[in-house]
Amino acid sequence: MRDSETALHSAEPPVRSKGFRVADWFDGRAGIHQLAKANMRKAFPDHWSFMLGEICLYSFVILMLTGVYLTLFFDPSMNTVVYQGSYVPLQGVRMSEAYESTLHISLDVRGGLLIRQMHHWAALILVAGILFHMMRNFFTGTFRKPREISWLVGFALLPLAMFEGLTGYDLPDDLLSGTGTRVVQGGLLSVPVVGTYLSMFLFGGEFPGTDYVARFNAIHVLLFPGAMAALILVHLILLFHHKHTQFPGPGRTNGNIVGQPFLWVRLAKSGGYFFIVTAVVTLVAAIAQINPVWEYGPYRSDQVSAGSQPDWYMGFADGLERIMPGWEINLWGHTLILDVLIPLTVFGATLAVIGFYPFFESWVTDDTSDHHLADRPRNRPMRTAFGVAWISFYLVALVGGSNDLIATWFHVSVNSVTWAVRVGILVVPPLAFTVAKRFALGLQRRDRNEVLHGRETGTLRRLPTGEVIEVHAVLPQDRLHVLTAHDQPSPLVAPSAPPGGKEGGPRWQLLLTRVRVTLSQALYGERSRIPKPTAEEYWEHHPEQLEEQDSR
Numbered sequence: 001m002r003d004s005e006t007a008l009h010s011a012e013p014p015v016r017s018k019g020f021r022v023a024d025w026f027d028g029r030a031g032i033h034q035l036a037k038a039n040m041r042k043a044f045p046d047h048w049s050f051m052l053g054e055i056c057l058y059s060f061v062i063l064m065l066t067g068v069y070l071t072l073f074f075d076p077s078m079n080t081v082v083y084q085g086s087y088v089p090l091q092g093v094r095m096s097e098a099y100e101s102t103l104h105i106s107l108d109v110r111g112g113l114l115i116r117q118m119h120h121w122a123a124l125i126l127v128a129g130i131l132f133h134m135m136r137n138f139f140t141g142t143f144r145k146p147r148e149i150s151w152l153v154g155f156a157l158l159p160l161a162m163f164e165g166l167t168g169y170d171l172p173d174d175l176l177s178g179t180g181t182r183v184v185q186g187g188l189l190s191v192p193v194v195g196t197y198l199s200m201f202l203f204g205g206e207f208p209g210t211d212y213v214a215r216f217n218a219i220h221v222l223l224f225p226g227a228m229a230a231l232i233l234v235h236l237i238l239l240f241h242h243k244h245t246q247f248p249g250p251g252r253t254n255g256n257i258v259g260q261p262f263l264w265v266r267l268a269k270s271g272g273y274f275f276i277v278t279a280v281v282t283l284v285a286a287i288a289q290i291n292p293v294w295e296y297g298p299y300r301s302d303q304v305s306a307g308s309q310p311d312w313y314m315g316f317a318d319g320l321e322r323i324m325p326g327w328e329i330n331l332w333g334h335t336l337i338l339d340v341l342i343p344l345t346v347f348g349a350t351l352a353v354i355g356f357y358p359f360f361e362s363w364v365t366d367d368t369s370d371h372h373l374a375d376r377p378r379n380r381p382m383r384t385a386f387g388v389a390w391i392s393f394y395l396v397a398l399v400g401g402s403n404d405l406i407a408t409w410f411h412v413s414v415n416s417v418t419w420a421v422r423v424g425i426l427v428v429p430p431l432a433f434t435v436a437k438r439f440a441l442g443l444q445r446r447d448r449n450e451v452l453h454g455r456e457t458g459t460l461r462r463l464p465t466g467e468v469i470e471v472h473a474v475l476p477q478d479r480l481h482v483l484t485a486h487d488q489p490s491p492l493v494a495p496s497a498p499p500g501g502k503e504g505g506p507r508w509q510l511l512l513t514r515v516r517v518t519l520s521q522a523l524y525g526e527r528s529r530i531p532k533p534t535a536e537e538y539w540e541h542h543p544e545q546l547e548e549q550d551s552r
Helices: 002-010 018-030 032-039 048-071 097-107 112-140 148-169 175-189 195-203 212-242 262-287 312-323 338-355 357-365 381-400 403-410 414-453 477-484 507-524 535-541 543-551
Strands: 080-082 094-096 328-331 334-337 455-462 468-473
Touching: 048 112, 048 212, 048 262, 094 097, 097 112, 112 148, 112 262, 112 312, 112 381, 148 175, 148 212, 148 312, 148 338, 148 357, 175 195, 175 312, 175 338, 195 212, 312 338, 312 381, 312 403, 312 414, 328 338, 334 338, 338 357, 338 381, 357 507, 381 403, 381 414, 381 507, 403 414, 414 477, 414 535, 535 543
Parallel strands: none
Antiparallel strands: 080 094, 328 334, 455 468
8 A cells, every 4th residue: 555655656747748838838827728618619600601701801911911011111201312213214203202112112122013912902802801791791680789889890990991091092102192192182171161271280281292101101001900900809809709690591590500610620711711812812913913103103293194093992982073063162251162072971971871770770670689690681671772772872983983984985975974973873772772672572472482382393294174283392491491580570660649649758759759660661561571471371381291290
């Protein structure tokens, strides 16, 4: 007994590897093991549309990496120099140090042009990814409780990414970017009362001044990327906390998640997808030229580049300005430039409408329950129609931003294109709304018929009476679940008047209640949905299945 006790106490502790000791040291001080144990095995549903958010994240990472490389060579100074670089057509031309360093990056730095084009293409893909990701969340209703904050964070990334791209677009100080900067200055001057102060503050004096490149560089490199990184971190934290939504299917409910574990399945897929996105951005940057600044020349305030176009995400705002009539009014000795102020106001209002729509829908429906199942767009016809109308408004204005190029390509008058866009921006969104709603209702009606009558097989059968019918196959249970899992909220009903026939409460409150009830009826009334088939209707159309179930 004593020999065994002596051997037990004299036994040496097991030898641990250096990596294990380092992990143990961090775990004892940061609790990494417990944190990973609680979160790394969370299930994530698998659907192709979830990749849109990952495209945004990976594009942002590419922007950070390429931006660091470009910062090492870019000189954000407007001091005038005489170019003596390798590009012969511009030798001896006076230009800013910012433009000279951009030429140096593009033509002399090893890999500089590729990195610069990767940076530009990644910026375009980032904004497109954010917009598509937002629309996916909008049409599927994943902005509902408890994900309102996550929606707002994602929405805030859209204008931040747009203005981050705008400030980067203006940094090279070439003729094209300088023209865009002039448009920015005109927008600032159109702001009533404080417009001139904003312009003087940003440009350090009369346009173009000598400081705006350095100031835009600080905003582009520090302010906006820091804010975006913070919002992305908050977005990811909320994603881990609430988990992904999932589409209806067998075994999927509002209280569970059916998917793959984050570690290692989801993590491996995400890592591979990052390399795919990086490869695509690199390939596009290598074969598709973008923003060849050496062809434009340095910016001069007395020149405007012909056919100047902003990046696509700012084409919407530019289109609104191009189709706006040249209206100006004078009030109390001050001139209001309405042809610039109104488009900028409409631009901000258009973004705000889609950003705060979730709170409007929550107020109209009086819905306070949690939602973890995504909607099929067809099952929310009014929301889908509104989203399609919003996109059509955006696209029509984007076309207006290219009215000069369209006129040149198709040999028509610029005025004709402008008037067509003016009419289209008023006609196309309501038309798109109506068509999208009818399509959604038609798809609902088809789903209802498919549930009640089964799937068309293409097989024809002649009955003894001579009638020819098509044979329908009974739907499998998983398909039935997908077609019938959605809920159909009942519209609000106006409160009944108290005895005596007089309604109580302030007048504004009564008016607000009526508006709320009217909107609720429009969203979920009889004209905005096709009733789901009930269980009684299903068994009535499939009595053989009911008999089979009873026999079991």
